Amino acid sequence: MKKRFKKTVAILFITTLPFISFAQSGSIEASYDSLTVEGQFDYLFKRSNRFEDYKVMRMSAYEALKQNALDSMKVYTDQVSQLKQDIKGLNNKISEQGTQNQNLTQELEDTRKIQDSMSFLGIAVSKQAYNSIMWGLVLCLLALSAILFSLFRRGHSVVRATKKRLDEIQDDLENHRKNALQREQKLARELMDVKLKNKSTR
Numbered sequence: 001m002k003k004r005f006k007k008t009v010a011i012l013f014i015t016t017l018p019f020i021s022f023a024q025s026g027s028i029e030a031s032y033d034s035l036t037v038e039g040q041f042d043y044l045f046k047r048s049n050r051f052e053d054y055k056v057m058r059m060s061a062y063e064a065l066k067q068n069a070l071d072s073m074k075v076y077t078d079q080v081s082q083l084k085q086d087i088k089g090l091n092n093k094i095s096e097q098g099t100q101n102q103n104l105t106q107e108l109e110d111t112r113k114i115q116d117s118m119s120f121l122g123i124a125v126s127k128q129a130y131n132s133i134m135w136g137l138v139l140c141l142l143a144l145s146a147i148l149f150s151l152f153r154r155g156h157s158v159v160r161a162t163k164k165r166l167d168e169i170q171d172d173l174e175n176h177r178k179n180a181l182q183r184e185q186k187l188a189r190e191l192m193d194v195k196l197k198n199k200s201t202r
Contacts, residue, residue, distance in 0.1 A: 037072050
């Protein structure tokens with residue numbers, strides 16, 4: 001009777017062992033879904049049987065852990081690849097922005113030069129130099145005007161003095177002409193008187 005009972009128990013154990021193992025494997029795989037990869041390793045280590053200094057694990061649990069680890073590695077690899085592409089794109093954008101910044105800086109510098117410079121006789125000069133040139137020209141014109149005005153005054157005074165002298169000379173000539181005319185008339189009368197005397201004596 002006892003042998004028969006033991007045999008029955010052994011048959012039942014052997015028959016239900018695959019179902020127990022499948023159920024445990026299914027519960028292990030279900031537990032993996034809520035754990036990280038490291039947590040899955042720890043969970044498998046805790047659920048594995050101990051044999052002396054070794055741990056005995058179920059192949060289905062190992063395969064599930066391996067597949068999860070490979071899937072995670074693929075996800076991380078894809079993420080790294082995507083991040084590398086994003087970094088490359090950002091580096092390109094940064095390079096483009098740097099080029100644009102250089103162009104804008106050059107344009108700003110050119111605009112400042114244009115604003116700070118003016119054209120003088122077709123030559124671009126700075127505003128400071130242009131102001132210096134213009135003030136120099138103004139001072140030169142003022143000096144030239146002063147010189148010309150002084151020359152004009154001097155010439156005017158010379159002309160006035162010359163005119164006055166000319167008037168004096170003309171007055172002297174007029175007086176001299178009048179005196180000469182008077183002398184001539186006097187001499188003519190005297191000559192007439194002498195002629196009359198000579199006629200009367202004959």
